[in-house]
Amino acid sequence: MTDSAVTERPGDPPTLERAAFGSMTTGRWALAAAAVLVAALIPLVLSSQYYLSVMVTTLILLVLNISWNFVLGVAGVWNFGQLAIYALGGYGAGIIMLHSSVSPWLALLAGGVVGTIAAVLLAFPTLRLYGIYTSLLTFAFAEVIQYVILNDGSGLTGGSFGLPAVSGLFGSLSPGAQNKAYYWTALAIVVAATLALAAVGQSGLGIALRGIRDAPGYAAARGVNPLRYRVIAFAISGFLAGIAGGLYVSAEGSIAPTVMGLTPMSVYVTMLVIGGLGTSTGPILGTILVQIVATVLITHPGAEFTILGLFLLVVVIFVPDGLTGLISRYARRLGAWVAEDEDDDADESTDDRAQDQPEGSPDPHVA
Amino acid sequence: MLTDLVSVVVNTIILGSIYGLVAIGMTLIYGTLRILDMSQGSMVMVGSFIGWGVLVVAGWNPILAILAAFIATFGLGALTQLVSVQPLMKRRNAIDFEMVTFITTFAVAMVLTNLALELLGPFQRNVTPVIAGGLSIHTVDLPYQSVAMAVVSIALMIGLGLFLARSRWGMAIRAVAQDLDAARLMGVPVGKLYPLTMGLASALAGVAGVFLGGLYFASPTAGDLPLLEALIVVIFGGLGSLPGTVYAAYAIGLIQAVAEAIVSVTWSLPILYGVILLVLIFRPYGLLGKPSEARL
Numbered sequence: 001m002t003d004s005a006v007t008e009r010p011g012d013p014p015t016l017e018r019a020a021f022g023s024m025t026t027g028r029w030a031l032a033a034a035a036v037l038v039a040a041l042i043p044l045v046l047s048s049q050y051y052l053s054v055m056v057t058t059l060i061l062l063v064l065n066i067s068w069n070f071v072l073g074v075a076g077v078w079n080f081g082q083l084a085i086y087a088l089g090g091y092g093a094g095i096i097m098l099h100s101s102v103s104p105w106l107a108l109l110a111g112g113v114v115g116t117i118a119a120v121l122l123a124f125p126t127l128r129l130y131g132i133y134t135s136l137l138t139f140a141f142a143e144v145i146q147y148v149i150l151n152d153g154s155g156l157t158g159g160s161f162g163l164p165a166v167s168g169l170f171g172s173l174s175p176g177a178q179n180k181a182y183y184w185t186a187l188a189i190v191v192a193a194t195l196a197l198a199a200v201g202q203s204g205l206g207i208a209l210r211g212i213r214d215a216p217g218y219a220a221a222r223g224v225n226p227l228r229y230r231v232i233a234f235a236i237s238g239f240l241a242g243i244a245g246g247l248y249v250s251a252e253g254s255i256a257p258t259v260m261g262l263t264p265m266s267v268y269v270t271m272l273v274i275g276g277l278g279t280s281t282g283p284i285l286g287t288i289l290v291q292i293v294a295t296v297l298i299t300h301p302g303a304e305f306t307i308l309g310l311f312l313l314v315v316v317i318f319v320p321d322g323l324t325g326l327i328s329r330y331a332r333r334l335g336a337w338v339a340e341d342e343d344d345d346a347d348e349s350t351d352d353r354a355q356d357q358p359e360g361s362p363d364p365h366v367a
Numbered sequence: 368m369l370t371d372l373v374s375v376v377v378n379t380i381i382l383g384s385i386y387g388l389v390a391i392g393m394t395l396i397y398g399t400l401r402i403l404d405m406s407q408g409s410m411v412m413v414g415s416f417i418g419w420g421v422l423v424v425a426g427w428n429p430i431l432a433i434l435a436a437f438i439a440t441f442g443l444g445a446l447t448q449l450v451s452v453q454p455l456m457k458r459r460n461a462i463d464f465e466m467v468t469f470i471t472t473f474a475v476a477m478v479l480t481n482l483a484l485e486l487l488g489p490f491q492r493n494v495t496p497v498i499a500g501g502l503s504i505h506t507v508d509l510p511y512q513s514v515a516m517a518v519v520s521i522a523l524m525i526g527l528g529l530f531l532a533r534s535r536w537g538m539a540i541r542a543v544a545q546d547l548d549a550a551r552l553m554g555v556p557v558g559k560l561y562p563l564t565m566g567l568a569s570a571l572a573g574v575a576g577v578f579l580g581g582l583y584f585a586s587p588t589a590g591d592l593p594l595l596e597a598l599i600v601v602i603f604g605g606l607g608s609l610p611g612t613v614y615a616a617y618a619i620g621l622i623q624a625v626a627e628a629i630v631s632v633t634w635s636l637p638i639l640y641g642v643i644l645l646v647l648i649f650r651p652y653g654l655l656g657k658p659s660e661a662r663l
Contacts, residue, residue: 125644125648128648128651129647130651131463131465131466132465132466132469132606133602133606133647133651133652135466135469136598136602137643137644137647140643140644141640141644143595143637143640144637144640144644147636147637147640148637151634151637262591266473266477269470269473273470301481301484302481302482302483302484302587303481303485304481305478305480305481306477306481306482306485309474309476309477309478309481310474310478312470312471312473312474313471313474313475313478316470316471317451317455317471318454320462320467
């Protein structure tokens with residue numbers, strides 16, 4: 001990435017743009033592909049419908065968290081209105097699925113469009129503010145949306161009962177087959193969203209966003225318009241959140257105002273922060289870990305949230321870059337240690353496979 | 368019409384005083400430490416449970432309940448500072464301090480609320496009013512509990528004002544709020560001051576909790592609504608401005624009382640949020656807030 005720095009002229013896009021997935025080595029690609037393959041095979045092996053539906057929920061949450069991570073972590077805007085965007089997307093898709101005969105896939109896409117519009121409308125007043133005021137204004141927005149839906153007497157949203165009996169994407173299949181179909185659909189969207197946002201994160205747009213986040217004055221002085229790039233970030237994230245909402249309403253068959261509010265939000269924020277904000281793998285790790293804790297302690301909500309709260313506190317104070325940061329630090333240390341032993345070996349053989357080596361092993365030659 | 372007017376005036380004073388007590392603590396903390404303390408709602412909750420424990424379970428004197436709540440939440444607030452904020456102080460310039468402490472104090476709130484849920488159960492518990500009975504003005508019922516609460520709130524707010532203006536520690540808090548480095552160079556013991564500030568603010572919330580418990584219930588989620596309302600007041604008034612917070616508390620009390628009298632109780636909170644959205648769009652730093660100048 002440093003080699004082409006000399007040829008860069010002022011008008012050129014940033015050089016980093018050429019390394020679409022900068023940190024991905026061949027080994028890491030293989031690991032990611034293997035993880036996706038294993039995940040895709042789970043429904044064929046798993047017989048419990050309950051755990052399969054928990055996994056579908058987890059995957060839908062992943063789509064939401066990936067979208068949120070983009071605004072929160074990459075763009076660094078403390079937007080706490082994401083759940084309202086998610087819910088609006090869900091209601092939009094659900095209402096179309098209930099009241100019209102168009103393909104449910106189009107309705108899902110419409111959910112994404114509703115999410116985009118809501119996010120852009122939220123972005124303009126919000127981005128005038130800074131820091132803590134942003135988070136409070138966006139949170140107030142989410143509360144207003146929730147109250148409006150709760151007190152809606154027109155019958156369009158169903159008020160506090162929510163939208164009933166949405167037949168969803170796979171209405172014609174048996175319940176068991178539906179679960180599998182939603183699992184694979186959600187998994188495909190998670191993979192596509194992760195790849196797309198990772199690519200965007202490495203592109204000129206991502207660099208601009210991180211520049212505005214880390215050094216607003218400098219970025220603005222270099223001609224990066226903060227409002228423009230952040231509105232684009234809101235639009236991208238809003239589209240994905242709307243898709244997540246559409247998936248939710250169609251997989252659950254209903255949506256109610258309880259998808260918003262302080263309690264779900266605190267869980268999702270915990271997922272993002274524990275995993276590592278602003279990274280590609282962070283939301284995935286965090287979401288899966290917290291969902292496991294939540295599923296194990298489902299009968300003890302008090303204990304569940306106490307543990308999550310303690311987790312959150314410890315991670316924020318002691319591991320500010322989350323689990324992803326922790327893992328990559330240890331991987332790097334191990335990698336450096338392995339490389340010392342065999343400095344003439346190829347780079348690819350270090351990081352990931354080196355983790356399997358016992359730490360005390362004197363000569364961990366990787367085949 | 369007269370009934371409406373009386374109820375609006377009475378509700379404005381009472382609601383405003385309640386909001387003021389919790390919100391002024393948050394302002395004190397924000398002005399001094401640049402932290403939006405999300406654990407203040409849990410302090411209200413803890414206060415309401417202490418009120419329940421002292422008044423209902425033990426059957427003791429209301430004054431003892433207020434004192435116990437004050438001391439317990441003072442300790443809890445100071446502890447919260449030591450656990451969730453102090454470890455971050457060294458890195459405060461390297462991180463987004465406001466946001467990170469927002470999350471850590473939120474985590475403390477999560478732990479406290481859910482410990483209460485796990486230990487005491489999700490039940491709503493009635494707390495004996497500190498003072499029973501009430502009076503009636505033009506068919507508007509006015510429990511003595513509400514009157515006592517307004518009186519205590521106003522007294523505590525004045526007391527806090529005097530403490531900040533006159534006492535040695537109060538002046539130290541203001542000095543730190545104005546210029547941390549200068550205060551440190553003048554020998555202000557910042558390390559002791561921060562837990563003191565957070566303890567003091569939490570104690571105000573705890574006392575508010577004893578009264579709110581008598582007005583509503585003691586329950587693990589009893590602090591959620593006061594927290595949201597205090598947040599609204601604090602933003603409306605401008606973060607870190609004590610006079611702004613007091614004006615905002617009564618302004619919000621007025622808006623809510625009018626909304627309840629004219630529209631309905633269910634719409635009073637959304638209407639409040641709508642007003643806040645408008646205020647922030649036109650005055651991004653609230654009524655009396657300043658971007659980064661001297662506060663308090």
